[in-house]
Amino acid sequence: MRVVLAEDLYLLREGLSQLLRAHGFEIAAAVESGPELSAALAEHRPDVAVVDVRLPPSYTDEGLRAAIEARRQVPGLPVLVLSQHVEQLYARELLADGSGGVGYLLKDRVLNADQFIDAVNRVASGGTVMDPDVIAKLLANRPAAGRIDQLTAREREVLALMAEGRSNAAISQRLFVSEGAVGKHTASIFTKLNLSVSDDDNRRVLAVLAYLNSLRSQA
Amino acid sequence: MKALAKGAGLFGLAVIGFLGSVLVIASFAPGFGLGMVFLLPAPILFARKAAGLARRYTLAWTGVSIATPYTPAPPPPVRQPDGWYRRDRQLYRKPWLPSMMANLDWLLGDNATWRDLAWMLLSPFTGGLIAVLPAALIGAGISMPFWLDQRWAGLLAGALTVLIGLFTAPYAVRVTARFNKRMLGGPLLRSDVDDPRAVAHPMREWFGRALVPVLKLAVLFLTSILGVLVFAATVAGLVLGYGLGLFFLVPMVLEDLRWLADWRRSSLAPWTGVSIPRPYRPFPEVPRSDDGLYRVGKNLYKTHRWAMFAQRALWLTKDPATWREVLWRGTDPIIGGLIAGVPVLLVGYGIWGFALPRVVQLLFDGHSGAWYGHVAGQAWPAVPVGLLLAWVGIALAPKALKLHGQWSKLLLGANTDAVLAQRVEQLTVSRAEASNASAAELRRIERDLHDGTQARLVALGLSLAAIERLMDTDPPAAKELIGKTREAAATALRELREVVRGVHPPVLAERGLVDAVRALALDSPVTARVSTTVTRRFPDPIEAAAYFAVAEALGNAARHAEAANVDISLDETDDLLRIVVRDDGHGGADPGRGSGLRGLARRLGIFDGTVAISSPPGGPTELTMEIPCASSLPRTSTS
Known part of the structure; x- marks a missing residue:
């Protein structure tokens, strides 16, 4: 699988390259600035891009903007965005086109190599991965909002894990329950949130996030 | 019936x-x-x-x-553990006396x-x-x-x-x-x-428009007359003070009689549409030298009391604004009185001197001499001339009001010297506050880094050393320790992120004020809407101050006002960044009490920004912050 990597810190760039190579990825390009990233994305059309939000020359949200622009030109281009801090604002912008294949993680998550590689793989295959911090903020700030209210504590846990892009199997492992029980929970969540059931991993995350987002924007 | x-x-x-x-x-x-x-x-x-x-x-x-x-009535006096009832600094055996005195205070107050x-x-x-x-x-x-x-x-x-x-x-x-x-x-x-139906009545509206300026002029006229007394007292005080050596009278008449001018500036000037800032120089502190003496000018004083007296006298007599005001006290009864009096007298005399007596005479067929209701001995022109005079008075009133305001400003306003002196004082205070605030901020950051991140990195290094040692002898234990070390690194990162957010929120650096405020709104536990007409970036320090001010306001809305909805609007209007945060909470915020609001004012004060709050009990609370932003700021380093 071919990866374009954009990160301005040399050490971190090399570390990420090594980590990805060690897990069988091919580094098509490892760049250190926004313009280079745009060029590399256009040239290599990678299977997945791993992008730092803040890049030279402006050291603002150069990376994020380059990624969103690239996804505008190549819809569904899988992009995993890394940052030192997570903002719901950025998460919404990344999800705005609704075509999946998006990830948004804290750089800290790189420390757990297995989880990080798993996230890269899920993004590459069109899934959506949101950092638990983003999900936590979305859920925490609206404890009394509408239908979310009706969820049990367990269902909320499941919803949060679902929003991180995990499959029922992964959730069942995480919560130490059977996969069937998770299935029941998700079905119940969908009913309570008034969402039609779908097997598609990606759509279900998008639906959940769209629901949470709309909850905030409509009010 | x-x-x-x-x-x-x-x-x-x-x-x-x-x-x-x-x-x-x-x-x-x-x-x-x-x-x-x-x-x-x-x-x-x-x-x-x-x-x-x-x-x-x-x-x-x-x-x-x-x-x-x-x-509400005062609570009954409470018996103290030692058996006495206390009121102010007096103790009582029985409760009825303090209770009655509390009641008296309550009723008479x-x-x-x-x-x-x-x-x-x-x-x-x-x-x-x-x-x-x-x-x-x-x-x-x-x-x-x-x-x-x-x-x-x-x-x-x-x-x-x-x-x-x-x-x-x-x-x-x-x-x-x-x-x-x-x-x-x-x-x-x-x-x-007023019920709104009555207000909308055109007749009533016309009366309001025509008569209100005349009434305002009448009040101004009366205060001008009152000024005669104040001026007489001033002259008496100055003559006695300088002439007979009763010096204590001088600051008394100069400062304690300022109320008339202050009243004119603060409450009456708005009527005329002319704003008059208070021009006096701020009262300087009395410095105390090492030998314990207080210094005022070239004199040294042993006691603070005398030093203060001398300082006050010096401060008053050296301020040109004082003498301009004294001049005003003498001239306003004549000039101000004339400006305000003419339209009032025209209206008054036209109606009560000519028109009304004539009407009364016609109705009741009485005779009240040749003075009332007669113009130059003739009865017939009384009504038309009277109405004409009243009309002229009403027509003159708005112009007279404006003129009166300008007249007041001439002597009561600030001249350039006074404006500059006030500005220097204001800047001194805000600079001191700014440097104190930034020093405190740096101390806090230092503490956070020292106790948090640094300590964690030391622990990380120790763990790595332990792993190095265990690697060969006990690989499973080493592996376990590696996991823990990784968690410690993650914690250190998380803490560092919090510190960074407190110093300068990353989203502010990446996106600027508007998006940073949007991000704040998204993270807020209340539903916050952001509307804006701002398109440009402001200087970094202004953006940071505005960001933290909005964060504070949002926090207040959620914490204190228990609001569910907050509207934040950011607008730039000619050289001014105006931020309005309006919530639907229960209101009743007291700007005097909350340290948060004071901090807000201090934060914005550095940039000559202002904070205004309107928070009636029951809400809504509206916080308006304005920061001038066109002036090219001196280069300020935030690093």
């Missing part, structure tokens, strides 16, 4: 109130006069009963509800008490009287045919008068009810009293 009965009832209430007030005032004589204060509470409580009666029946008869405006009394005294002759006027008209109308000479004319006039009485009865009742509400309902906002 019903309105007539109600009117009679309202008048009856007024009469009862008046009789009550006679009793109350009679009982005040020994209470205040002979110091028998224990006689006071009972009659006041009785007066409240009479006022309460009026409130109840005004509501029952007219539907106008009147709030009960009294402050409540403005509502005095408004009640004023209503009782005045009502039968003013507001209450209006209620029975229609009935009186009807009575007069009925009796007219019997005492007028011409029977037919009398019948006609009588019938007309009765009709007018019947027609005006409901209005009279309403006027009285509103009078009662004004007097008995505590301090009111205008909007509580």
Whole structure:
């Protein structure tokens, strides 16, 4: 699988390259600035891009903007965005086109190599991965909002894990329950949130996030 | 007919109130006069009963509800552990004396008490009287045919008068009810009293437009006359002070008589549309030298008291604004009085000197000499000339108001020196605050890094050393330790992120103020909407200050006001960044009490920004922050 990597810190760039190579990825390009990233994305059309939000020359949200622009030109281009801090604002912008294949993680998550590689793989295959911090903020700030209210504590846990892009199997492992029980929970969540059931991993995350987002924007 | 009965009832209430007030005032004589204060509470409580009666029946008869405006009664005195009752700095054996004194303070200190009394005294002759006027008209109308000479004319006039009485009865009742509400309902906002239908009436509007400037001028005219007394006192004080050596009189007359000018600047100037800032220099501190003496000018003083006196005298006499104001005290009665007086006199004399007496003479066929109602001995031009004069007065009034404001500003406003002196003072204060705040901020960051991140990195290094040692001897333990080390690294990162967010939020650096505020709104536990017309970036320090100010305001809305919705608007209007944060919480925020609001003002004060808060009890709370942002700021380093 071919990866374009954009990160301005040399050490971190090399570390990420090594980590990805060690897990069988091919580094098509490892760049250190926004313009280079745009060029590399256009040239290599990678299977997945791993992008730092803040890049030279402006050291603002150069990376994020380059990624969103690239996804505008190549819809569904899988992009995993890394940052030192997570903002719901950025998460919404990344999800705005609704075509999946998006990830948004804290750089800290790189420390757990297995989880990080798993996230890269899920993004590459069109899934959506949101950092638990983003999900936590979305859920925490609206404890009394509408239908979310009706969820049990367990269902909320499941919803949060679902929003991180995990499959029922992964959730069942995480919560130490059977996969069937998770299935029941998700079905119940969908009913309570008034969402039609779908097997598609990606759509279900998008639906959940769209629901949470709309909850905030409509009010 | 019903309105007539109600009117009679309202008048009856007024009469009862008046009789009550006679009793109350009679009982005040020994209470205040002979110091028998224990006689006071009972009659006041009785007066409240009479006022309460009026409130109840005004509501029952007219539907106008009147709030009960009294402050709550004080709690009974509490017995202290040592068995005494305490009030202020005095101890009592028994509770009744402190209790009575608390009651006295409560009753006499409540403005509502005095408004009640004023209503009782005045009502039968003013507001209450209006209620029975229609009935009186009807009575007069009925009796007219019997005492007028011409029977037919009398019948006609009588019938007309009765009709007018019947027609005006409901209005009279309403006027009285509103009078009662004004007097008995505590301090009111205008909007509580005026019903919007009446305000929209064009006739009333015209009257307001034409008469309000004249009335304002009349008040200004009266204050100008009052100025004669102030000026006389000033001259007396200066003559005695400098002439007879009674120096203590000088600062007294100079500063303590400033109230008239202050009043003109603060409350009357807004009428004229001319704003006049207070021009006096700020009172300088008295420095104390190492040997413990206070220094004022070239003199040293042993005691603080004398130093303060000398400083005050010096401060007053060296300030040109003082002498400009003294000049104003002398000239305003003449010039200000002339500007304000001419239109007022035109209107007053036109109506009451010419037109009205003539009308009265025509109606009642009386003769009141050749002065009233006559122009140069002729009767016929009285009405037209009178009305013409009044019209000229009304037409002149707005211009006279403006002119009066400019006149006030001429001597009461600040000249360049005073403006600069005030500016220097203001900048000194805000610079001190800014450097204190940033020093405190740096200390906090240092502590966070020292106790948090640094400590964690040390632990990380120790763990790595341990892993190095265990690697060969006990690989499973080493592996476990590696996991823990990774967690420690993650924690260190998380803490560091919090520190960074407190220093300069990353989203602010990446996106600028508007998006940073949007991010704040998204993270806020309340539903916050952001609307903006801002398109450009502002200098970094301004953005940071504005960001933290909004964060504070949002936090307050959620924490203190328990709001559910917040609207944040950011607008740039000619060289000004205006941020309005409006919530639907329960309001009642006190700008004097909250340290958060003071911090906010301090934060923005560095950039000459201002904070204004409007937070009536019950909400909504609206916080308006304005930061001038066009001026090219001196380069400020935030690193």
